[in-house]
Amino acid sequence: MAREVSYEVDSYQNNRWILESVFDDREMAIATAERLFATKRFSAVRVLQESYNPETMESVERVVHKCSNVEKSNADAQKRDLKNKREALSQRSERRPLRKRPAPPPKKEMSLFTLLVVTIVVMIAVGVAGIFGMSYM
C-alpha cells in the first residue's frame, strides 16, 4: 500500500512550533508558509512532510522547507560579505602595479691623485703649524 503523504505548515511562537494548516500538496504548503512568513508575525515558519505507512502504522517526518529571521539575516550577511569581497578584488585589479624603489647611485671611490693631493696639503698644514709653534716657544 502506498504511503500517505501530507504537508504541515508550522509557525514558531513562544519557543515552540504551532501547527497552522495541513495540505496534500507540497507546493501549496510551501507557498502558504512563505505567505505566512511574509506577514512578519512569526520569527520562523516551516513545512513538515509527514509520510504515513498504513501497513506499519509508522510515520516519518522531515522538514522540507523553512524560513526564519535568523537564516534570513545569516543569508543577508553572507551576501554582504560576498559583495564586499568582490568590490575589494575589483579595486585591487584597478590599482597600478607597485614601482621598484630606484637603486641609490654607486659611491665614487677616491682617486689616487686626490689622495696624494690631500696627503700633501695635510703635511704642509702640519709643517706650517709646527713652524708657528716653535717660533712661539
Added chain:
Amino acid sequence: MPHKGIERRLAFRLLDQWHDLKEGERYPQLFEVMAQKDSEDFRHCFVFKVKEDLEQSEFLYIGEELAGSTGCPQIGDALGTLADESLVALALRHLDKVMETGVPVSKGGEAELDGQGILYRSTLMPISSDGVFMDALWGGVNFRFRASDGESG
C-alpha cells in the same frame, strides 16, 4: 495528485481570508465569516454548525455554485443526510483531520461528478462562535473536469 491553477487560487484566497478574520485569535468568529456571504468566493463555500453528534451538524449556508450541483444539501439539513456523490461530500472527506487538528486543511483529488471525471480541491477551516472553541466549519470547494470540456470556479 497535485493540482495547479484555479483550484489552488480559491484555496489560497479562502486561507488568506481565514487568517485575516481571526485577527490574532485562534479562530475567526462565525458572524464575521457569515458577513462575507456576498463575496464572489463565497459562492463556492458552505458553513455548518458542529454539534456533539457530528451527524446532526447543521448546514447554515450553501453557496450558489454548490447549491445547483447534484446531491447538494439545503440550509438546515443535517450532515448525516448528505449524499455521498455531492461536491460538499467530497469537501468533507478530510473532516476528521480538521476536527483532530483544529487547523485549516486543504486537499484535492480526483472524483466523479454526474458521471464525469473531475479534479477538485477543497479547503475546510475551523471557525468559532466565541473565537476560542471550534464549533463551526467553513468549507470551500471547486473543480474542473478532467477532460478539457468544461470548468468551474
